[in-house]
Amino acid sequence: MTNEISILICEDQTLMRQGLRTILELEPGMKVIGEAANGEDAVKHYIALRDENKAPDIVLMDIEMPRMNGVQATTALIESHPQAHIIILTTFDYEDYVFDAIKAGAMGYLLKDVPASELMATIRKVHTGEPFIQPRIANKLLIEFGRKERSSRPQSLRTSPEEDLSPREIEILKLLAEGASNRKIAERLVLAEGTVKNHVSNILSKLQTENRTQAAHLARERKLF
Structure with a gap:
């Protein structure tokens, strides 16, 4: 052929x-x-x-x-x-x-x-x-483009990092602050563990923190929940 x-x-x-x-x-x-x-x-x-x-x-x-x-x-x-x-x-x-x-x-x-x-x-x-x-990857890509665009704005025009968090990410961040592992979070929210891992990665990126501990500390400090 x-x-x-x-x-x-x-x-x-x-x-x-x-x-x-x-x-x-x-x-x-x-x-x-x-x-x-x-x-x-x-x-x-x-x-x-x-x-x-x-x-x-x-x-x-x-x-x-x-x-x-x-x-x-x-x-x-x-x-x-x-x-x-x-x-x-x-x-x-x-x-x-x-x-x-x-x-x-x-x-x-x-x-x-x-x-x-x-x-x-x-x-x-x-x-x-x-x-x-x-499509589901393209959606994440558009969100990330938006985040990068906002982070490139002058400081006076930027929204605070936590304003970028979705309701689901706030929910996961709260469980992180309680010390829950990805597996426990997945079980609690009925999500795939890989999905939770992706959310955690996004949370760290949006809050500009290096690890889960820093993210949890920042969340408590800013009273995000």
Whole structure:
């Protein structure tokens, strides 16, 4: 089939990599032409395929990989091969990861828990040159852009950091101040532990504190609850 979308999978976890290959090769019009288990091999494999006039149409790139992470590999590929279409596929939705991936030149950003249908749709969009960021990640990105914009204002025009906290973050901050662990907070609020971890990271960022203890102390001092 001449219109097949060729794909290079870059993922350090063997089971995940094999699972992706199986899913993709069952999809009409898609073909996996290579695999890499770390960022360094991803770059080398892409170059080798390109030299054979078989450069992949899409690169699925994990972020957390040994030897060279996904952002570094994306940067290296885009610098030498600007035409590379890279989709970040990861378990992390932290804002810094998203910012770094976009700045590196990635055209797509998806979490690994997406349905196969959404992965296929994203591959097709990016293949046509259309960037795509998963909506729930895009929402966080917009919030972070707003936070950064506010922090860049003159001091006299800034709102206080705690005004940026959402009701849910205030709720989690209160439990932090009580000494609750992420697991306990997750159980109390019926949330995934990873979600709590993300909220805690956002709270520390918004309050401009380095750790949970400082955040709790600041919250008590400013009587946030």
